[in-house]
Amino acid sequence: MPPLIPTLPPAASSIIRTSAGTARCVAQLPQQVPIAASFSTTASRPKFSKARRLFRAWERMEGRIYRRPTGDGPQYLAPRGVETVDRPFPLNPHFKSTKVLDDRAREMIWEKIMRGGETIKAVSAEFGIDIRRVAAVVRLKEVEKDWIAKDKPLAKPYAKAVLSMLPKHFIKPNVSNPPFEPINELHVHPYTMQQIFWPTSESRHFTREDAAKAFHPTLLSADKRVPHPELVQMEREVHQGRLLWDASERFKQNVMESERKAAEKQVAKAAYEEKKTTRINTERFEFRFKQFNAENVGLRGRSRNAVGWRYGTPHDDRSKGHQIKIPTSVP
Amino acid sequence: MKPRRFHGLKRPLTSINTRTHNLPVSVFTSSTARSNSADTVADKRFRALQKLRQSWNKYNLYNIFKAVNPKIGLGTTQTFFQQKWRAKGMLRTYHGEHIVERKWERMFNRRLLSVIDMDTESMAKMDGSEMAAGRGSGIDQRLRPGDKRTSRTLTPYMQMTFAPMERRLDIAVFRAMFASSARQARQFCVHGAVKVNGKVVPYPAYRLNPGDMFQVDPERVLYATGLPKLPPSDSNQPSSHAGENEATEEAVEKEAEAISEEESEVLAAKAEQDPDTTDAPEAAPVNMKPTRTQIQDLTAQAKAILSEEPLSLDLGVGRDDKASSEEAAPSDPIAGLTDSELKKLEERMEEHMREEKENPHDPSKPYVTPWRPRNYMAPFAFIPQYLEVNQNICSAVYLRHPVARKGNAEVPTPYPYETSQLAFNWYLRRR
Numbered sequence: 001m002p003p004l005i006p007t008l009p010p011a012a013s014s015i016i017r018t019s020a021g022t023a024r025c026v027a028q029l030p031q032q033v034p035i036a037a038s039f040s041t042t043a044s045r046p047k048f049s050k051a052r053r054l055f056r057a058w059e060r061m062e063g064r065i066y067r068r069p070t071g072d073g074p075q076y077l078a079p080r081g082v083e084t085v086d087r088p089f090p091l092n093p094h095f096k097s098t099k100v101l102d103d104r105a106r107e108m109i110w111e112k113i114m115r116g117g118e119t120i121k122a123v124s125a126e127f128g129i130d131i132r133r134v135a136a137v138v139r140l141k142e143v144e145k146d147w148i149a150k151d152k153p154l155a156k157p158y159a160k161a162v163l164s165m166l167p168k169h170f171i172k173p174n175v176s177n178p179p180f181e182p183i184n185e186l187h188v189h190p191y192t193m194q195q196i197f198w199p200t201s202e203s204r205h206f207t208r209e210d211a212a213k214a215f216h217p218t219l220l221s222a223d224k225r226v227p228h229p230e231l232v233q234m235e236r237e238v239h240q241g242r243l244l245w246d247a248s249e250r251f252k253q254n255v256m257e258s259e260r261k262a263a264e265k266q267v268a269k270a271a272y273e274e275k276k277t278t279r280i281n282t283e284r285f286e287f288r289f290k291q292f293n294a295e296n297v298g299l300r301g302r303s304r305n306a307v308g309w310r311y312g313t314p315h316d317d318r319s320k321g322h323q324i325k326i327p328t329s330v331p
Numbered sequence: 332m333k334p335r336r337f338h339g340l341k342r343p344l345t346s347i348n349t350r351t352h353n354l355p356v357s358v359f360t361s362s363t364a365r366s367n368s369a370d371t372v373a374d375k376r377f378r379a380l381q382k383l384r385q386s387w388n389k390y391n392l393y394n395i396f397k398a399v400n401p402k403i404g405l406g407t408t409q410t411f412f413q414q415k416w417r418a419k420g421m422l423r424t425y426h427g428e429h430i431v432e433r434k435w436e437r438m439f440n441r442r443l444l445s446v447i448d449m450d451t452e453s454m455a456k457m458d459g460s461e462m463a464a465g466r467g468s469g470i471d472q473r474l475r476p477g478d479k480r481t482s483r484t485l486t487p488y489m490q491m492t493f494a495p496m497e498r499r500l501d502i503a504v505f506r507a508m509f510a511s512s513a514r515q516a517r518q519f520c521v522h523g524a525v526k527v528n529g530k531v532v533p534y535p536a537y538r539l540n541p542g543d544m545f546q547v548d549p550e551r552v553l554y555a556t557g558l559p560k561l562p563p564s565d566s567n568q569p570s571s572h573a574g575e576n577e578a579t580e581e582a583v584e585k586e587a588e589a590i591s592e593e594e595s596e597v598l599a600a601k602a603e604q605d606p607d608t609t610d611a612p613e614a615a616p617v618n619m620k621p622t623r624t625q626i627q628d629l630t631a632q633a634k635a636i637l638s639e640e641p642l643s644l645d646l647g648v649g650r651d652d653k654a655s656s657e658e659a660a661p662s663d664p665i666a667g668l669t670d671s672e673l674k675k676l677e678e679r680m681e682e683h684m685r686e687e688k689e690n691p692h693d694p695s696k697p698y699v700t701p702w703r704p705r706n707y708m709a710p711f712a713f714i715p716q717y718l719e720v721n722q723n724i725c726s727a728v729y730l731r732h733p734v735a736r737k738g739n740a741e742v743p744t745p746y747p748y749e750t751s752q753l754a755f756n757w758y759l760r761r762r
Contacts, residue, residue, distance in 0.1 A: 055393055066392060069709040077396050077710050088713050089745040091400055094487040096739050097713035100720070132542070133719050136728035139544065140721035147724055155549040157690040158556060159722035161704040162508055165712035181716065184454075185446040185736075200463075208459030222459075226449050235455035326534045330527045330543065 099169040110141040128179020386512035418753030445735040489752040490740035501535035507727040524548040539729040557698035
């Protein structure tokens with residue numbers, strides 16, 4: 001919108017207008033016609049451009065359905081003549097809009113873990129939701145409950161509107177639900193991206209374990225790298241003839257055990273860190289001392305974790321660009 | 332290294348059109364002196380100028396709708412260098428056009444992440460030795476033409492070219508639908524409205540780590556995604572600025588008629604809005620007011636009746652007398668309702684009251700109240716899989732880096748595979 005600048009009367013301003021038609025129009029209008037700027041010698045656009053006209057036509061006809069949300073699911077742009085449900089960009093068939101968890105489903109996950117005391121992995125396997133997502137759902141729900149307890153206003157109308165525009169995944173209680181997403185996904189390790197020629201005898205039983213060793217001596221096999229090794233174990237037991245309920249009970253125990261081990265590991269790590277630091281409390285500060293080896297500066301003399309600096313290593317502080325002072329992690 | 336000095340966006344366009352306004356969207360760029368015979372060529376050039384942005388703007392929606400496959404390198408005499416240059420320029424208009432090319436080049440990584448779904452059942456049944464059978468890649472299976480396995484779905488690695496961009500805080504905020512454009516998300520960061528793991532992070536270039544939780548101030552989110560308020564002068568006074576603009580527009584249109592542009596005349600006759608703004612004028616508060624008062628009146632009446640006290644009944648009657656004839660009609664049968672109907676009424680009233688409390692009318696807000704989503708928002712509504720969003724608290728968790736799978740890639744990009752491939756090749760730095 002051009003700024004409203006007090007202008008000369010139209011008779012004077014029409015002098016600079018070149019087109020006769022424009023001048024005629026100006027003469028018909030009331031006194032306060034704003035022009036872009038008083039010093040501008042360019043006449044304003046005399047008519048709608050074709051592009052603008054086409055846009056207006058689209059806005060009235062095809063684009064009208066996108067103006068207000070219908071309130072029952074997504075409305076993505078449909079390329080001409082193609083019925084698409086989950087493709088927000090008509091030209092890109094490789095990007096699909098996937099479902100999001102419904103608010104009740106999130107509540108149910110929170111209930112299961114925080115009230116029911118189930119493990120994250122067990123809930124993940126039960127509903128077919130990624131382990132990290134389950135953990136995130138619980139974390140976010142905790143914050144939400146905290147807000148409710150503190151009487152902090154939630155963005156309810158926004159949540160309602162956004163969820164009405166997205167494809168949603170519902171979870172029914174006490175029924176076996178279809179999985180939300182693939183949960184046992186294996187990261188494609190760069191070591192496994194190479195083609196190697198590995199001669200072995202025909203009689204050799206060449207398993208995933210051997211394949212991993214062939215790629216790299218330190219590479220773990222797929223069985224150890226998948227997020228749900230316990231689930232594979234359960235399937236194996238079922239395949240060997242164990243009853244399903246028994247196998248699932250054992251699965252739950254295994255999962256509980258692995259989660260307990262992970263927690264213990266974390267506690268041990270924290271304890272080790274604590275053991276290394278000496279805390280001295282004064283009136284104003286708490287001083288924390290740690291043992292460091294100043295000689296330990298890495299190959300190039302400026303290791304990231306080093307406190308020291310090897311004599312002669314050039315300083316980085318005058319080099320341009322890459323020394324951006326943005327934190328790389330927020331604890 | 333000459334080409335690196337021009338970023339994809341800043342490369343001078345060679346005199347196709349004279350730009351009259353410096354709008355972010357190129358809908359309005361076309362030459363004023365245009366003959367009908369040059370239409371097709373101009374259209375082609377115009378399409379080449381269209382820039383798709385990370386924005387919920389309606390013009391952007393139109394551009395995405397109208398976008399055609401650029402088909403770079405097909406049937407042209409362009410060199411490979413030219414193809415790559417054009418492709419990366421197009422992609423950079425969408426992916427972080429507010430980020431300097433030099434910065435993006437530092438972020439770029441040629442390692443593209445992908446995952447494979449490992450079926451637990453088949454993993455349990457087999458130990459991998461079946462893959463070593465035959466000539467070393469599994470026993471050949473004769474596939475019939477109708478078999479699904481004959482059609483190989485590829486993993487679109489090339490669509491992951493801009494995956495490192497999705498790590499940026501501002502773009503993640505936009506992807507979580509907390510801002511209406513990446514630039515607005517950037518502003519939120521800079522203004523200190525975004526927290527990461529509970530700490531204010533004013534750096535839009537902060538790169539999220541897996542497991543980071545980011546929160547945006549809900550007021551800002553409501554402002555960004557809500558229907559924008561019009562300036563107060565627009566709605567009523569005919570002598571206001573917008574009115575004048577319309578007047579000029581009508582004048583313009585009259586002239587257009589004189590030039591016998593019938594179509595544009597017809598369309599502009601209906602024009603109610605300054606075409607330079609995205610927001611249509613809507614008299615929302617005016618429409619909502621009577622319903623709100625009605626609701627309040629009805630709740631008061633219902634409460635009065637339900638408490639079943641003679642005093643309150645008197646009060647209710649008094650209210651009825653004061654109320655307008657329209658409201659008096661529904662209030663009369665309330666007295667003669669059965670218990671179940673009363674209960675239903677009460678429930679409905681409670682619901683209304685809750686809605687009223689959650690989404691109140693508040694003129695002090697910078698957006699239209701009661702809050703409503705902005706126009707043309709629905710076609711842009713998607714949340715990528717690497718984010719887990721809780722809309723109630725306007726917070727999200729960056730679960731992991733985006734990955735490619737068989738058949739789909741998690742990086743949202745409006746361009747087809749081939750274009751991304753050329754752009755990826757550009758950034759490999761072997762030109």
